[in-house]
Amino acid sequence: MDDTGRAARWEDRTELPLAVASLVYLAAYAIRVLAPGLAPVWRDLCLAVLLAAWALFAVDYAVRWRLSGHGPGFVRTHGLDTLVLLLPLLRPLRIVRVYDAVQRRHGRPRxxxxxxxxxxxxxxxxxxxxxxxxxxxxxxxxxxxxxxxxxxxxxxxxxxxxxxxxxxxxxxxxxxxxxxxxxxxxxxxxxxxxxxxxxxxxxxxxxxxxxxxxxxxx
Structure with missing residues (x-):
């Protein structure tokens, strides 16, 4: 299988788990912002969740960069993905890819x-x-x-x-x-x-x- 096929297969397998991770990231960030009086242990747990979710986003970005075969050109042609990596709170803008991944699994759009x-x-x-x-x-x-x-x-x-x-x-x-x-x-x-x-x-x-x-x- 060529790099394009491997990249498409990777995206099909990871898009939904990453969408869940983005919602967990948003929830952890919301707790840290809206509950300033939270116990330190819970605040540290939320911070750990934020860092773990961002690490998943970084790994996904690195793998897709590697599978694309475009080298540094990947950053230019995937501007939204690069922006989302730097600002994870913008990951909801990738929701259209989640929808595409679901449709590829179920066939015809509803x-x-x-x-x-x-x-x-x-x-x-x-x-x-x-x-x-x-x-x-x-x-x-x-x-x-x-x-x-x-x-x-x-x-x-x-x-x-x-x-x-x-x-x-x-x-x-x-x-x-x-x-x-x-x-x-x-x-x-x-x-x-x-x-x-x-x-x-x-x-x-x-x-x-x-x-x-x-x-x-x-």
């Missing part, structure tokens, strides 16, 4: 194309939004002059940012918090554009089909 796109965008928005709220709250809580005092404030800010509304009542004040804000704005624009474009394309297709099925002269 949802039409537009439905799959909208479901993916919805899941990615929810997971990335939750991760972003955790990350920005982690940076902002207790900062001098911070307006984001609770996790509820962080969730409200995340929703308004992803929706590209930006009321301005709550805004990050720390450098890392503002960097996270820029990333959330980019994700919001990309995901909102995906949903809007897919829905518009579906409407055009439906109207075009209706015109084709209409009897002549009517």
């Amino acid at each position: 949802l039409p194309l537009y439905g799959r796109v909208m479901v993916y965008a919805g899941l990615a928005t929810g997971l990335v939004g939750f991760a972003g709220a955790l990350a920005v709250y982690h940076q902002e809580r207790g900062a001098p002059g911070a307006t984001m005092r609770t996790f509820g404030d962080a969730v409200w800010w995340t929703c308004s940012t992803l929706a590209t509304v930006g009321y301005g009542d709550i805004a990050p004040v720390t450098p890392l918090g503002r960097l996270i804000a820029v990333a959330m704005m980019a994700c919001g624009l990309a995901l909102l554009g995906t949903v809007t474009g897919s829905f518009s394309s579906w409407l055009i297709q439906r109207f075009a089909r209706g015109n084709e099925e209409r009897p002549p002269g009517r």
Whole structure:
């Protein structure tokens, strides 16, 4: 079997376990952020889970790099994978690969194309939004002059940012918090554009089909 076949086989076998690992990573990070008064032993356990999950992500990245046969070019052609390795909280953006892996095992997709796109965008928005709220709250809580005092404030800010509304009542004040804000704005624009474009394309297709099925002269 050539390198391409081995790489595809590796991804089929590891995508679902890695998806579970990413959810465990997110849960451990959420516990560390939302439960600051947790006993040291539990905080250390959460840290160990975070490091173990990241180690799995790094091993997967290294194996796929090796099987690709592209050498340093793998980093350029797999920009999202590289970004996710550096920022594991963005792993929800890889959810489309999990869906592809499931479909390859079960055969024909259960949802039409537009439905799959909208479901993916919805899941990615929810997971990335939750991760972003955790990350920005982690940076902002207790900062001098911070307006984001609770996790509820962080969730409200995340929703308004992803929706590209930006009321301005709550805004990050720390450098890392503002960097996270820029990333959330980019994700919001990309995901909102995906949903809007897919829905518009579906409407055009439906109207075009209706015109084709209409009897002549009517």
